[in-house]
Amino acid sequence: MIRKTGMILIAALILMNCGGGDSEATKEAAQPKLSPDGLTQEQLKNGVGPIGAFELGPQDDAMVAKGAEIFELKCVACHKVNERLVGPPLSGVTTKRTPAFIMNMILNPDEMVKKHPEVKAMLAEFYVPMTFQNVTEDDARAILEYLRTL
Numbered sequence: 001m002i003r004k005t006g007m008i009l010i011a012a013l014i015l016m017n018c019g020g021g022d023s024e025a026t027k028e029a030a031q032p033k034l035s036p037d038g039l040t041q042e043q044l045k046n047g048v049g050p051i052g053a054f055e056l057g058p059q060d061d062a063m064v065a066k067g068a069e070i071f072e073l074k075c076v077a078c079h080k081v082n083e084r085l086v087g088p089p090l091s092g093v094t095t096k097r098t099p100a101f102i103m104n105m106i107l108n109p110d111e112m113v114k115k116h117p118e119v120k121a122m123l124a125e126f127y128v129p130m131t132f133q134n135v136t137e138d139d140a141r142a143i144l145e146y147l148r149t150l
């Protein structure tokens, strides 16, 4: 009787192990493919940082005005609209990058410069890493609204 229970236990253990192995394999298959830089497709598209993918609504003029003010204060030392300065010109950036990418660049430039292949490529071109300008998430959203108008 004891022996029989033992056998059943062992059989159960073996079965459980196999089951575990299977679900491990499924997990791996479900995991998103990482880029050579170790980023997910999502991060390649939307950047590395606190902001996830989102869609822009119709233009909000009050936000544009607020964003323009903050831009004058915190960004013009390095960015012009149509010409290269310390950093790239920002005209048309909202057609080139996703909204989340732009906000993550503003809110989390250190990590973006270190980890994102396209920002690394920009660093190689501009030599200077963009630095965090003490911008809140609301302010970054307002700047994004302003950048849409350029």
Ligand code: HEC
Residues within 6 Å of the ligand: 071, 074, 075, 076, 077, 078, 079, 086, 087, 088, 090, 093, 096, 097, 102, 105, 106, 113, 119, 122, 123, 124, 126, 127, 128, 129, 130, 131, 133, 135, 143
């Ligand atoms: C110290 C200079 C500096 C300041 C200040 C700065 N940036 Fe930058 N920015 C750069 C550089 C240089 C790059 C190119 C990437 C790199 O080398 O880090 C860049 C890249 C960017 C990009 C990505 C452009 C693209 O084509 O993908 C955006 C968007 C951006 N900056 C927005 C801003 C905004 C908005 C501010 C103000 C809150 C700002 N930057 C302040 C230097 C700066």
